[in-house]
Amino acid sequence: MTILATRRDILRTGAATGAAFATLLLVRPVLAKPEEMEAAIRAFTGSAPVAKGKVELVLPALVENGNSVPLTVNVAHWMEPNDYVKTIAVFNEKNPQPNVATFHLTPRAGRASVSTRIRLGDSQKITAIAQLSDGSFWVDEAEVIVTLPACAES
Amino acid sequence: MARTLINVPPTAKRGEVVEIKTLISHPMETGFRTGPDGALIPRDIIHRFTCTYNGEEIFSADLFPAITANPFITFTTVATESGELALSWTDDKGQTQMETAKITVE
Amino acid sequence: MSAGSRRLSFLGVGLVMSALVGSAAVGLADADGDSRRSGFDFMGPQTQAMQGDDTSNPGMLAVLEGEDIWNRKAGAADKSCADCHGDAARSMHGVAAHYPAFDTGTGGPINLDQRINTCREKNQEAEPFPWESEEILALSAYVGLQSRGLPVQVGDDTRLAGAIKAGGEAFHRKQGQLDFSCADCHDANWGRKLGGSVIPQGHATGYPIYRLEWQSMGSLQRRLRNCMAGVRAEPYSYGSPEFVELELYLMSRSRGMAVETPAVRP
Numbered sequence: 001m002t003i004l005a006t007r008r009d010i011l012r013t014g015a016a017t018g019a020a021f022a023t024l025l026l027v028r029p030v031l032a033k034p035e036e037m038e039a040a041i042r043a044f045t046g047s048a049p050v051a052k053g054k055v056e057l058v059l060p061a062l063v064e065n066g067n068s069v070p071l072t073v074n075v076a077h078w079m080e081p082n083d084y085v086k087t088i089a090v091f092n093e094k095n096p097q098p099n100v101a102t103f104h105l106t107p108r109a110g111r112a113s114v115s116t117r118i119r120l121g122d123s124q125k126i127t128a129i130a131q132l133s134d135g136s137f138w139v140d141e142a143e144v145i146v147t148l149p150a151c152a153e154s
Numbered sequence: 155m156a157r158t159l160i161n162v163p164p165t166a167k168r169g170e171v172v173e174i175k176t177l178i179s180h181p182m183e184t185g186f187r188t189g190p191d192g193a194l195i196p197r198d199i200i201h202r203f204t205c206t207y208n209g210e211e212i213f214s215a216d217l218f219p220a221i222t223a224n225p226f227i228t229f230t231t232v233a234t235e236s237g238e239l240a241l242s243w244t245d246d247k248g249q250t251q252m253e254t255a256k257i258t259v260e
Numbered sequence: 261m262s263a264g265s266r267r268l269s270f271l272g273v274g275l276v277m278s279a280l281v282g283s284a285a286v287g288l289a290d291a292d293g294d295s296r297r298s299g300f301d302f303m304g305p306q307t308q309a310m311q312g313d314d315t316s317n318p319g320m321l322a323v324l325e326g327e328d329i330w331n332r333k334a335g336a337a338d339k340s341c342a343d344c345h346g347d348a349a350r351s352m353h354g355v356a357a358h359y360p361a362f363d364t365g366t367g368g369p370i371n372l373d374q375r376i377n378t379c380r381e382k383n384q385e386a387e388p389f390p391w392e393s394e395e396i397l398a399l400s401a402y403v404g405l406q407s408r409g410l411p412v413q414v415g416d417d418t419r420l421a422g423a424i425k426a427g428g429e430a431f432h433r434k435q436g437q438l439d440f441s442c443a444d445c446h447d448a449n450w451g452r453k454l455g456g457s458v459i460p461q462g463h464a465t466g467y468p469i470y471r472l473e474w475q476s477m478g479s480l481q482r483r484l485r486n487c488m489a490g491v492r493a494e495p496y497s498y499g500s501p502e503f504v505e506l507e508l509y510l511m512s513r514s515r516g517m518a519v520e521t522p523a524v525r526p
Contacts, residue, residue, distance in 0.1 A: 064472065065473055067472050067475050069222075095219075097218055097219060099220070100221070103229070106213065108207065109212065109229065110171030110231060114227070114229050115226075115227070115228040116215075116221060117225070119184075147456025148455060149473050150454040150455055150490060151486045151490030152486055153486055157324050159316075159320055177315075177318060181476075182475075222475060223475035223476065226316055226318070
């Protein structure tokens with residue numbers, strides 16, 4: 001019996017009993033689908049077009065541990081008082097929730113570059129979208145492979 | 155008060171872009187894990203981070219459960235004048251922790 | 261079920277572990293340490309960078325906590341560690357590199373956590389910190405940091421020869437449902453893959469570590485319990501003599517390698 005289920009245990013609903021699965025469904029969706037990520041992205045961009053370019057999403061291709069994945073987003077655009085990168089939003093495909101983080105920058109940043117560490121429950125696509133002060137949106141995506149580590153607690 | 159590790163260069167040249175690194179001790183409980191009794195452990199994360207430079211907000215972030223425990227956030231700012239950076243983290247209970255760091259700009 | 265299919269079903273990715281174990285053993289070098297490599301070398305560049313940067317290593321949060329505890333008065337004697345030991349950078353320099361050490365009180369090996377707690381009880385007249393508590397991990401991380409970069413110096417004390425031998429026997433003994441010994445992976449198959457992970461040599465030079473899997477600090481004993489769960493063996497209890505002997509053996513096996521506390525590991 002697993003004493004303390006990790007979110008990966010919950011995600012692998014194939015192992016869960018029917019009753020447990022139903023309970024999890026009542027609380028919140030267990031597996032996010034690509035449509036949820038699309039919906040979250042649309043909530044951020046509205047109906048505006050999203051262009052490829054300017055954004056560089058840096059993630060390791062093969063992740064050593066999904067519990068802590070270093071992530072960096074660099075946007076190749078100047079940071080001038082009237083023309084700058086306003087927001088960087090990061091989304092994921094398969095975690096229980098599609099949002100990862102939303103960074104709000106000001107022209108005082110000097111350059112548009114943020115880093116953090118994220119959790120990934122499965123191999124999936126990560127999307128980073130930058131919104132400029134002129135209202136335009138730019139995107140970069142990355143596919144990440146997440147494996148389970150050897151010899152864990154349970 | 156959670157433990158924090160903040161890296162702001164103590165001195166910088168005027169106009170130089172400096173990198174600020176922040177680390178705070180926090181479990182970032184997602185709300186998706188079950189405890190030993192089978193019940194869901196309630197969500198408890200830091201959901202907001204802000205940084206001001208001599209009182210003006212220069213950076214902020216909205217964080218979600220996908221951010222790893224002991225959240226690590228780095229960003230940049232232009233060293234404009236000597237003064238104080240104030241960093242704050244707000245959790246789901248509405249509690250805010252603030253730390254400050256001084257910077258001397260030549 | 262045969263042993264072979266048990267291994268395959270455990271690993272779940274069709275990794276042919278049985279073939280690996282049967283292949284030519286890649287043994288460790290002798291005490292000159294030429295082929296000994298730290299777990300650091302088997303990590304990806306991002307995790308190495310996390311350990312290498314004190315401004316982003318989550319283990320440093322525990323070190324800061326430990327520094328606070330070092331300076332905090334405690335117990336009926338109302339003394340802090342600093343009251344007797346002064347500046348840890350001076351008084352604790354090289355100390356962690358000698359642990360587990362011989363304890364004249366018990367006549368056997370004692371690890372750093374036990375030594376800290378003995379001091380707490382005898383000199384501060386305070387309650388010992390529980391195994392794996394935030395406080396003991398913080399203190400041992402802080403004390404361990406004062407030996408960072410110094411070579412491990414464990415195993416030369418003849419009084420511990422019997423305990424080292426017992427630890428070595430445990431290291432080489434097959435155990436668990438999967439019937440693996442520590443040596444089967446960490447001596448015979450280091451550098452090869454177990455699922456998606458590279459098998460390290462099992463040198464415990466960075467403890468207590470910040471393990472990404474735990475998203476927190478943990479002791480060597482916690483990690484060893486994970487190893488034992490990994491081969492489906494009943495893990496030893498925290499603080500059991502078997503554990504201290506195994507720790508002692510592991511550290512004597514790493515003699516001369518650099519202390520890395522607080523390390524980051526996947």
